[in-house]
Amino acid sequence: MTGAKRYSPINILYDLWKLIKNTFFLALLFIIKQGTNSAFIKYGRIAFLLFWVISIVYIILKWFTHKYKLDDTSFHIYSGIFNKSNRTVPFSKVQNINRRTSVFHRIFRVTSIRFETGMRGDDAAVEFEVISRGEADRLEQHLKASVRDAREVSEVRDEVRDEIRAEAELGETAYEEMSGNAPPARRIHFRPTRRDTLKASFTSFSFFLLIPLTLSIYSKINDIFHVENEAKGALNSIANSWWVITGIAILLLIACIAFGVIRTFMKYGKYEISSDDDSIYITKGVIDETAFKIAKNRVQAIEITQSIMKRIFGLAEVKLISAGNTDSERDKLEMNSLYPFLPAPRAYEMISELLPTYEVTQEMTALPKVSFWVRLFRPSWTWIIATAALAYFKPVIWGISQAWWLISVILLLLIVVCRILAYFNTRYSINQQFVQFRLGSLTTTLFISKRDKIIEVKVKRSFYQKWLGLATVETVNRAKSVHHTEMKDVPNGLAVTFYQWYLGRREDIIVE
Template sequence: MSEKQRLHPAAIFFTLIKTFKELIFSIGIGFFALKDAGLIYFVIGTCVLIIGAIVFSTLSWYRYTYRIEEEELRIEYGIFVRKKRYISKNRIQSIDLTQSVAHRIFKLVQVKIETAGSGIGTEASLKAVKLQIGESLREELKTLQKTNIETDESIDETVQDKPSQKITAKRLFFAGTTSGSIGIIFVIMSVLFSELGQFIPEGYYENTFHTIISFSIIIIVVLVLASLLLLWFLGIAGTMIKYGNFTITKNEDELFIARGLLEKKQTTIPIRRIQAVGIDESLLRQPFGYVTVYAEIAGGSMEKGEDFSTILFPIMKRTEVDDFLEKFLPEYISERNNLNGLPAQAKTFYIIRSTIVLILAIIAMLFFIPQFIWAPTILLILCMFMGLLRYKDAGFRINEEQLTLRYRVLNRKTVILFHKRIQSFERKQYLLQQKASIATMKTSIVSKYGAGKHYKIKDLAVGDVMELADWYSYRD
């Protein structure tokens, strides 16, 4: 790795595709603007753009080199202006390997290198290298020095001793079934359909509407249910594609996560970067006793499509969480089922806060459209129930240097964090809370992209908030 190396030639293809994605909108505008009188100019211009993109992609690949020298990853790039980037091994936080479908065709991998200050993009990204080279880079950059060379047998023995856990197909299917992604898919399809409507003849909607009206109620119901079933299956497929073959492995002071059926991702998480561990229980999964375990990671890059929280395991039984933490993060085991709850007077605040908007809507509808008063009334009952759930679930527990918080917006979330990870603590109390002897606490940590992650519990007893404030203020 000490000699200059180039990316795999397939990087030319990836750069070309990226360039065309950026130009496709401009090409579309040019086509509609010149399709009548200036079509020949459009064709010539498009050909020039294609040739220019090919030349640019080829030169970018040829001028891009990398090597490892003097405990640094050294990258040189730039067609006309030569740029050099040196990344010390000491600064590297994580090295991730990603394989898209195109990468898998060529048996390649993309290497993403992140440092503590990566900001809105990765510190370095090698678009296309051979899988063996990518793995060698990761291993060489992870350690400052290699003291000895292990035999194949000793490596195999070490791998076998590493704690590891893989998701089963049955659990993955259940995760997709209860993912709640049907709503997201419905919104996306609605937007696409509305945009598609611009290209559909005007009489098509009217004819379709009359055709549907001519059907019986039973057929309409069947069509609606079939559409919902299709969206449900799409949600299941999306979850299984994203988290297929999900495996987490602990290697000394790192967690290694591999996942994905179409696009394979391998993520390395240094344990020292974990700021908090959370347990998420959705409304659909909680009755069945299933949860998702995730972590808040400091640093990282704001790449498009990245999750704000890192999933440590997509789905498991609530009763299996302690065993999972014992295997991978034993210091985060907490007495989360024995929390200090909210005082009785807080219940009224939670119910009012959850229903005030609907109460105002009901009052307005009584004057204007009283015949539809039943709709917000049903929602009001559901919101009252949600307010009671939020009151019931909220709580905290202090255990020496460890703090456990639980709260609910829609999903119930339990967060375990440590005193040294907390960046700030805030106490708020408005007039009505003062009269009820309650207050709101908010604590913050550093999370992904260097941004702050905030945890808030409303309407705690004043004494409990003071206890939390004293605990935070104490320093050894």
């Protein structure tokens, strides 16, 4: 592609839609209060109209001045109305590709695409909020072809081992790219059934979201129409009738369950996990569609998380810790997570299918008994500070003047129970290429990483740990923000083995 191009004209409509959506309730307030003589409303309306005019002018000028261009190696993004800027993002920095198709995009038959990098800051990603689907496909294919061509050149220049196989692979890859053949067929690993959707709706407690949502809408309506004052008499009548309250409670329960199921279906109903030889693909959403792609070689570690409810229902969530920026603040898609409500046995199977180079072992070693007593009697600053505050304020709860020490005892019991559960849940395993930690009390997390993906390890020992022959080990992996995993109170022998194991990483790294 040559020559800078403007973004799709539909970007103007998209920005106008966002402007309307963000100022809707404020505009409604000024419309309803148009007959008032309040100076605040009068000047506020003028300021609001002025803001709208400036925003519309800015949106139009933005479309005329913001452009983009692609060459063989990089994105070039031109922005700024008065202060011009030119941002260059190499294709080699792109870690993940994320697509989203909202209701707006569906209406105009467009989509959005986001090329996420491992860099930090506001300019860490190249994003096209509105783009035709054909143009999005072309951008993705252009990036893929450029990266692959660069890799081929590097292989031709540097590879001296297994030359015949390298030339065969290069010839096959070049032929596929030049002939425009379709990419390798994807293998579908998971699609949720209706039963999976029902389990997800109850496990996620999404039905409870109806209550704060209803209260929020009511609060906004009440601020405008003063519904509470008008309905005060009716509310008093309802409060004095137990059968009306019972009926309302039943209807509210049914509405909450229906809302939870519908919300879960809209979010996860068309969920699909698939993969090919190079990448993992995740798509979801019935109305607001999202598609995410992550290169397998970018996966730094895996986490399998289970809350209490998920353990009851036999579910688990698998998260891929990636070197790229997978957490967009704009939409909070959390697309580094595979389906958050996978059946636990299927979750373990899927890891081997998606990432054949990773291994999950069920045989893990527990902590020694001395670790149990260390964890149990380690001072809890949470309990100490909370107890000091309770003793100072001595709150009276339900007419009980000495309730503060009861709360302190209950908090201490909860902390002790959590520490006991954490001890029995904690496990570890180290083999030639992998390290595996299981941590947590009420919610457990199984961490798995390869030795060549760990960028740093730490071994620490406090005074009492030295005396008892214990230590704390920690791993560091690349991620959007560096990912730390720490296991406390492991045997000192394991700490030494762990450190020596990591030194063997030099055998896995090929220095050019």
